[in-house]
Amino acid sequence: MARQIGDVIVDLQNISLRFGGVKALTDISFNVREHEIRSIIGPNGAGKSSMLNVINGVYHPQEGQIFFKGALRKKMEPHEAAEQGIARTFQNIALFKGMTVLDNIMTGRNLKMKCNFLQHALYWGAAQKEEIAHRIKVEEVIEFLEIQDIRKTPVGRLPYGLQKRVELARALAAEPHILLLDEPMAGMNVEEKQDMCRFILDVNDHYGTTIVLIEHDMGVVMDISDRVVVLDYGKKIGDGEPDEVKNNPEVIKAYLGTAH
Amino acid sequence: MLYREAGQFKASYAEDSQIFPIRQDKIGFWVLMLVFGLAVPLLANQYWLKAILIPVLIFSLAAIGLNILTGYAGQLSLGSAAFMAVGAFAAYNFILRIEGMPFLVALVLAGVTAALVGILFGLPSLRIKGFYLAVATLAAQFFIVWALVKFPWFSNNSSSGVVTAQDVTILGYTFATPEAKYILTFLIVAFMALLAKNMVRSSTGRAWMAVRDMDVAAQVIGFRLMRTKLLAFAVSSFYCGVAGALYAYTYIGTVEPEGFNLDLSFKILFMIIIGGVGSIMGSFLGAAFIVLLPIFLDNFIPMIFGDALGAGFVSNFQLIVFGGLIIFFLIVEPHGLARLWQIAKEKLRLWPFPH
Ligand SMILES: Nc1ncnc2c1ncn2[C@@H]1O[C@H](COP(=O)(O)OP(=O)(O)OP(=O)(O)O)[C@@H](O)[C@H]1O
Ligand SMILES: [Mg+2]
Numbered sequence: 001m002a003r004q005i006g007d008v009i010v011d012l013q014n015i016s017l018r019f020g021g022v023k024a025l026t027d028i029s030f031n032v033r034e035h036e037i038r039s040i041i042g043p044n045g046a047g048k049s050s051m052l053n054v055i056n057g058v059y060h061p062q063e064g065q066i067f068f069k070g071a072l073r074k075k076m077e078p079h080e081a082a083e084q085g086i087a088r089t090f091q092n093i094a095l096f097k098g099m100t101v102l103d104n105i106m107t108g109r110n111l112k113m114k115c116n117f118l119q120h121a122l123y124w125g126a127a128q129k130e131e132i133a134h135r136i137k138v139e140e141v142i143e144f145l146e147i148q149d150i151r152k153t154p155v156g157r158l159p160y161g162l163q164k165r166v167e168l169a170r171a172l173a174a175e176p177h178i179l180l181l182d183e184p185m186a187g188m189n190v191e192e193k194q195d196m197c198r199f200i201l202d203v204n205d206h207y208g209t210t211i212v213l214i215e216h217d218m219g220v221v222m223d224i225s226d227r228v229v230v231l232d233y234g235k236k237i238g239d240g241e242p243d244e245v246k247n248n249p250e251v252i253k254a255y256l257g258t259a260h
Numbered sequence: 261m262l263y264r265e266a267g268q269f270k271a272s273y274a275e276d277s278q279i280f281p282i283r284q285d286k287i288g289f290w291v292l293m294l295v296f297g298l299a300v301p302l303l304a305n306q307y308w309l310k311a312i313l314i315p316v317l318i319f320s321l322a323a324i325g326l327n328i329l330t331g332y333a334g335q336l337s338l339g340s341a342a343f344m345a346v347g348a349f350a351a352y353n354f355i356l357r358i359e360g361m362p363f364l365v366a367l368v369l370a371g372v373t374a375a376l377v378g379i380l381f382g383l384p385s386l387r388i389k390g391f392y393l394a395v396a397t398l399a400a401q402f403f404i405v406w407a408l409v410k411f412p413w414f415s416n417n418s419s420s421g422v423v424t425a426q427d428v429t430i431l432g433y434t435f436a437t438p439e440a441k442y443i444l445t446f447l448i449v450a451f452m453a454l455l456a457k458n459m460v461r462s463s464t465g466r467a468w469m470a471v472r473d474m475d476v477a478a479q480v481i482g483f484r485l486m487r488t489k490l491l492a493f494a495v496s497s498f499y500c501g502v503a504g505a506l507y508a509y510t511y512i513g514t515v516e517p518e519g520f521n522l523d524l525s526f527k528i529l530f531m532i533i534i535g536g537v538g539s540i541m542g543s544f545l546g547a548a549f550i551v552l553l554p555i556f557l558d559n560f561i562p563m564i565f566g567d568a569l570g571a572g573f574v575s576n577f578q579l580i581v582f583g584g585l586i587i588f589f590l591i592v593e594p595h596g597l598a599r600l601w602q603i604a605k606e607k608l609r610l611w612p613f614p615h
Contacts, residue, residue, distance in 0.1 A: 097474075103466055
């Protein structure tokens with residue numbers, strides 16, 4: 001394997017998250033290493049999405065600590081997580097449905113764009129120059145994900161599989177250090193899944209992007225992950241390399257044994 | 261001339277991101293600018309200028325303001341008229357109280373004042389959405405009109421807050437005739453529409469639309485919710501404020517706070533619903549439509565039915581037509597006339613071979 005897995009970059013310690021009486025996560029610890037593909041699996045309602053929401057500041061756990069690049073992270077809002085280089089996609093597609101594919105992906109560059117609204121209003125000059133510079137970056141992403149011919153299409157008109165791809169494009173446009181993917185292949189046919197797998201591996205390989213992946217397709221997970229963490233009812237029941245996890249009796253009992 | 265884009269290839273991203281990427285549109289736009297900037301003031305009669313063209317332009321500006329807030333940033337507001345009032349009374353006081361205040365500076369300051377008030381009344385949007393936010397802006401509508409009547413200072417102690425706009429003088433030239441006022445209004449509105457178009461096609465506009473379409477996702481990719489919403493309130497109120505000042509200075513001349521009532525706010529809301537929510541061009545179409553429709557019906561109904569129906573029927577009929585149209589657009593075409601125009605163009609592009 002060409003890429004070199006680095007140090008721990010996100011470290012969650014004893015995280016507990018509750019919604020009223022519902023315990024979404026209970027005393028969970030696990031870490032993510034730089035450049036790795038780290039998967040989170042578990043049955044429906046296990047707390048996988050909640051985990052991603054904790055990592056990028058959408059949810060704030062009641063207990064536990066998060067270390068980011070070695071430093072204790074204080075309560076962090078989602079836009080601050082974005083500033084730290086964390087990007088993500090959502091389980092239920094969260095595209096900006098009134099905008100075109102191109103505009104959606106352009107929003108991914110917003111943190112790198114420095115002009116203010118007055119410069120935008122005057123446009124010609126700094127704002128136009130900046131717009132074009134970022135458009136070039138966005139076109140690279142568009143080409144990489146092979147969505148050139150739908151650039152100007154409003155995202156609402158696209159089929160599901162393509163919307164998922166556009167959402168990935170928007171996240172990639174931010175050139176993130178860490179990419180959180182919440183079921184990027186759900187509802188796709190075999191061919192679309194293969195494409196998506198290839199994109200994820202390419203991103204990880206070429207740009208060294210650290211990837212945290214939630215996925216139900218065990219074949220895919222065991223194939224592309226470096227390490228896998230298994231959740232069940234908000235608790236961690238397994239953690240390790242794919243082979244290790246596959247043979248963990250508790251995991252087999254709770255998850256792999258059931259029909260999925 | 262055929263409406264085709266065949267053979268018009270974009271060689272650069274700059275060309276591809278023009279306001280009018282298709283050549284026929286660009287030509288059409290400049291023809292319109294020449295007609296309304298030159299031919300109209302030379303040829304139109306005073307009634308047309310005073311009763312139709314100037315108000316259409318001013319309401320277009322207010323509609324752009326509301327469209328920025330509601331159409332682009334997704335924050336429903338029923339207080340547009342109140343922000344127009346702030347602009348009108350701010351301009352009046354700046355010109356009245358500061359010796360030698362240039363008109364255009366007063367106009368900008370009026371906009372800035374309205375923007376500040378807009379930010380203040382936009383603060384609830386950080387906590388509440390949709391219907392409840394609309395109610396909060398309704399409070400702004402009533403409070404501002406009430407305050408302008410209540411405190412005589414705003415109207416220089418005139419009775420019931422009525423003020424008469426001072427002369428509009430720029431560099432020694434006084435804009436007294438309808439033609440002069442029309443040209444001034446036209447230039448200001450065209451310039452501000454251009455600025456608005458530029459904002460909405462840049463990162464500022466994308467931030468607004470992102471917050472409108474999916475606010476959690478907008479935050480997750482790095483937009484700041486508070487900054488984005490308050491900027492929308494500020495820019496929107498700036499536009500409404502300038503529109504209000506023009507309303508006083510180049511349109512009716514004498515204004516009172518009650519003139520900027522909830523009816524007017526609704527009128528502006530109807531303009532963007534009919535013209536097109538989230539469209540700068542739609543703001544113009546909607547304003548023109550709402551100003552022209554009653555005039556059209558006034559002349560049209562008696563022409564067909566004679567005087568038999570009476571004046572009462574005509575004004576009721578107007579309300580019915582308005583109501584019907586608004587329901588039509590809300591249900592059938594929420595993007596309004598602007599979208600219908602776009603569909604027509606798409607059809608034309610493929611004509612005569614629809615497949
Ligand atoms: N915002 C919320 N408010 C209340 N309860 C929530 C919220 N988000 C998640 N939960 C609850 O937390 C638990 C874990 O949900 P989560 O979405 O993290 O599961 P998941 O593993 O992603 O499931 P799935 O495979 O169905 O996506 C569930 O019981 C869910 O109902
Ligand atoms: Mg989930």
